[in-house]
Amino acid sequence: MSRVVFILALLLLTGCEQYQQVKSGRNEVGSFSVTTEAPIWNSVPSGHSPGSLPTWTVDGVTLNSLSFVSGIKDGSPLVTVHDKSKYPVFHSDMLPNEIAELVQSTVARLFTATISRTGELKPLTISGQPGFELEFEFVTDDEVIRRAFVGGTVKNGELQVVVFQAPRMHYFEKDFGHARDLIVSAKLP
Amino acid sequence: MGIGGIGRALMLAGVLLVLGGCASTRDFSSVKKLDAATPAAATPAEPHVLQLVVMPPDVELSVLTAGGMTEPNAAWTQTAKSLLVDQLGGAEALRGKKLVRFEPPAAADPNGAVLNEIQHLHRAVGNAIVMHKLAVPLPTKKDRFDWSLGQEVAVLHDYAHADYALFIYVRDSYSSAGRIFTQIAAAALGVGLAGGQQAGFATLVDLGTGNVVWFNFLVDATGDLRDASGAADTVKNLLHGMPQ
Amino acid sequence: MSTWRRAALAMLIGLCPATAAPAFDALSPSLPTNYSPPDGDTEGGLWMASRQAEEEIAHSPRRIADAALETYLRDILCRLAPEYCSQIRVYVVRTPYFNASMMPNGAMQVWSGLLIRMRDEAQLAAVLGHEIGHFLRRHSLERARDLETKTSLLTLFTLGLGGAVAAGGVAPAVAQGASGGAQLAALGSLFAFSRDHEAQADKYGVQLMAKAGYDPAQAAAVWRNLVDEQNASGEKQDGSSYFFATHPDPASRLETLGGYARELGGQQTIDAGQAHARYFAAVGAHLPGFFADELHLSQPGRSEHLFKQLLDAKFAPGVVNYCLGEVSRKRDGGKLSDAALAYYQAALGYPDAPPEAHRAIGLWKLKAKQLDEARQHFTAYLEQAPQAGDRDMIDYYLGLTEKAP
Incomplete structure (x- = not known):
């Protein structure tokens, strides 16, 4: 019977929640204020977004997503999920290396993925704050190799991170420029 | 729910929302007519015969066991794959085109990984199309059909020497328990569902650009891939509306 | 251990065979050597499906294409079933859970999560021996024939539906196993086994490892480790191990495996120290x-x-x-x-x-x-x-x- 309930729940989600086009110009997403000129992004209803994070997509969440992780307080996981205890948590004394690993572990859990390559971790200034940028690859349970670009910082003890991810083949490069511009120019209050 | 999970779950949503009659299809295309990716050798006297590589069908036939588990059935799946490929050879929609069967690369082939990656990406793209063209639309793509597998298909173009690639994805399962379950689910939704369905899609990809030029989604209440005539019907439905 | 001491030990064991263990009723293979089934019948279909699944594994982004490691594992398999050596291929897959599976055509996948949970080569031989047991007894074929009979009157159903249901909880071990590799696990589940088959493979595995000269008691040790780890996790049994999800209850299994080991007695001819060094050399990097x-x-x-x-x-x-x-x-x-x-x-x-x-x-x-x-x-x-x-x-x-x- 629970199967029937599951299907009905899915239908309700699908039926009621709609994707919305993201307007050009300045947009407030979580704590972030971001600017986009490209009319390519759709905001994903929370029922469809991984970890219930505010998320945008160009071609559908199986193909690309830009997720905004904002205002994460000491002791909290990065995502809103029912099995919270299985997710690693943020601590406000974390250095960028530790945050980079936290993000990767969260992605590994959320997408049931194996981290296949950890690329560069570099300093990046976000909204005038010292932060970091990270690139890595992971293999999801559908055997697709995906690449992620992450930009983030800790402000007033709270973690603020944006994650862009897409299949390494075609989709990552296609919109990486837009995503990166948006991330590096993001503003925080 | 993982990325793949969302795709599959929404495939279901698509299935349940779209289905009406026994065999229904919906197709989308970005071109009216197929052209050769490499028309260099074509002359008016000797027109280029379109070459189309048939990718190994991504097919799974399962049994819904008494405990409610779907258990993929290897023998049926294998039969279905062979039957599909055989039936594609004689399909009306593909007449006048030269079909090339995709031969899996040798284990040592340096392109093997890329060719595999293309096939996995197709599954993700197919799921996105089903989700956003049939279930929940993306506002930015309301009047557009512009999904792609990207320039990396050049590897497939060179490997198979073809202008287009045809991908087939079908999921089928067979079970009396499943039938009861479907009927319960359908009744709860007020949808009349007799028997069960076969769900799948066919994708045609331009190997010059990587673009998905045509996509057809199929739901069939009577499809059966376990014998030749069933496979012939499925192929006919899957290729319904393919541009020439 | 020096050669002479081993020889002396072997003599000692040889001189004292009179431990009163019950007789072990040995299993024999039902798969002919150098066998390949005719196309068209059920077994031919299974083998074709295996070949395709094998190709997919061979090109999987998770595969660890380390020829030395594959050779090392294959050598163990060949020690366990020397007559079938030429039919066996091994693929190592990077997925952090405990699992190994062998397809009807002799292609085996071993997950990285298994390799870090083995303490020595004998334990590895126990797991590989179990999988070879399925292979030698052609359990996939028996299973397929069984299903054919059971489903001859069944009706049609969408798998789009079935797949989504699976993701929603019907097959929690595979769909919600909180692990990567669901796709590969699905390939493995193409060839699922019944509980009786598992029990038989357990027995066959112990028999093969003992014959090859490994300490048969290590088969039970594998399970003890897994049970200890599960207890240490403080988690409920949640299907995060594919092996737990598809295999019989570990506690009773432990006991049965220990019983087999006692019946077979220990004629350990493989030098444990050398085996440990070999194992480490193969997997260390x-x-x-x-x-x-x-x-x-x-x-x-x-x-x-x-x-x-x-x-x-x-x-x-x-x-x-x-x-x-x-x-x-x-x-x-x-x-x-x-x-x-x-x-x-x-x-x-x-x-x-x-x-x-x-x-x-x-x-x-x-x-x-x-x-x-x-x-x-x-x-x-x-x-x-x-x-x-x-x-x-x-x-x-x-x-x-x-x-x-």
Whole structure:
């Protein structure tokens, strides 16, 4: 019977929640204020977004997503999920290396993925704050190799991170420029 | 729910929302007519015969066991794959085109990984199309059909020497328990569902650009891939509306 | 152990065969050697499906294409079933859960999560022997025939539906196993087995390993380890191990396996020390990556138990100490973990200490504002890992150690 309930729940989600086009110009997403000129992004209803994070997509969440992780307080996981205890948590004394690993572990859990390559971790200034940028690859349970670009910082003890991810083949490069511009120019209050 | 999970779950949503009659299809295309990716050798006297590589069908036939588990059935799946490929050879929609069967690369082939990656990406793209063209639309793509597998298909173009690639994805399962379950689910939704369905899609990809030029989604209440005539019907439905 | 002493031991064993164990009713293969089924029948279909699944595994992004490691595993399989050696192929797949499976055509996949849970080669032989048991008894074929009979009258159903249902909880072990590799697991489940088959494969596995000269008691030890790890995790049985999900209850299994071992007695002819060295040589280079996957699972209880066991087994102590440091750091998150620092420093005492141990100490010392020490360790990290992807970030930290008063 629970199967029937599951299907009905899915239908309700699908039926009621709609994707919305993201307007050009300045947009407030979580704590972030971001600017986009490209009319390519759709905001994903929370029922469809991984970890219930505010998320945008160009071609559908199986193909690309830009997720905004904002205002994460000491002791909290990065995502809103029912099995919270299985997710690693943020601590406000974390250095960028530790945050980079936290993000990767969260992605590994959320997408049931194996981290296949950890690329560069570099300093990046976000909204005038010292932060970091990270690139890595992971293999999801559908055997697709995906690449992620992450930009983030800790402000007033709270973690603020944006994650862009897409299949390494075609989709990552296609919109990486837009995503990166948006991330590096993001503003925080 | 993982990325793949969302795709599959929404495939279901698509299935349940779209289905009406026994065999229904919906197709989308970005071109009216197929052209050769490499028309260099074509002359008016000797027109280029379109070459189309048939990718190994991504097919799974399962049994819904008494405990409610779907258990993929290897023998049926294998039969279905062979039957599909055989039936594609004689399909009306593909007449006048030269079909090339995709031969899996040798284990040592340096392109093997890329060719595999293309096939996995197709599954993700197919799921996105089903989700956003049939279930929940993306506002930015309301009047557009512009999904792609990207320039990396050049590897497939060179490997198979073809202008287009045809991908087939079908999921089928067979079970009396499943039938009861479907009927319960359908009744709860007020949808009349007799028997069960076969769900799948066919994708045609331009190997010059990587673009998905045509996509057809199929739901069939009577499809059966376990014998030749069933496979012939499925192929006919899957290729319904393919541009020439 | 020197040769003469082994010879003496063998004589001793030979002289004292009179332990009153019940007779072991040995199994024999139902698969002919160098066999290949005709196309068209059920078994032919299974083999064709196997070949396709094998191709997919061979080109999977998760495959670890290390010929030496594959040869090492294949050698064990060939020791267990020498007559079938030419029919066997092994693929190692990077997925951090305990699993191995063999397809009807002799292609076997071994997951990385299994390789880090074996204490020695005999334990590995026990698991591989179990899988060969399925193969030699053609369990896939029996299963397929069984299903054919059961489903001859069944009706049609969509798998789009079935698949989504599976994701929603019908097949929690596979769909919600909180692991990567669902696709590969699905390939494995193409050839699922019944409980009777599992029991028979257990017995066959012990028989094969004993005959090959491994200590048959290690089969039960594998299960004891898994049960201990499960208990240490403090989690309920949640299907996070594919093996647990598809196999009989571990506790009763332990007992049965121990019984077989006693019946068969121990004629251990494989030198345990050499076997351990061989195992380590084959898998050692991959351990940092496999351990990193384990750490990403964020299961501190389980990981800590595993790494402590590996430490006891003197398995890559530098890397293992570093990993224990990482587990402790995360567990004590929010404060400077003395336990973590102690493990990192212990790691540096071994020749296989990873450069990351220096980085970890550097980060610890930077937070503790012990800037000179932080600088020393960051510098050592960059010297040992000049190609590190986080080089720019480490340079930034080095800058912080300079600037501060």
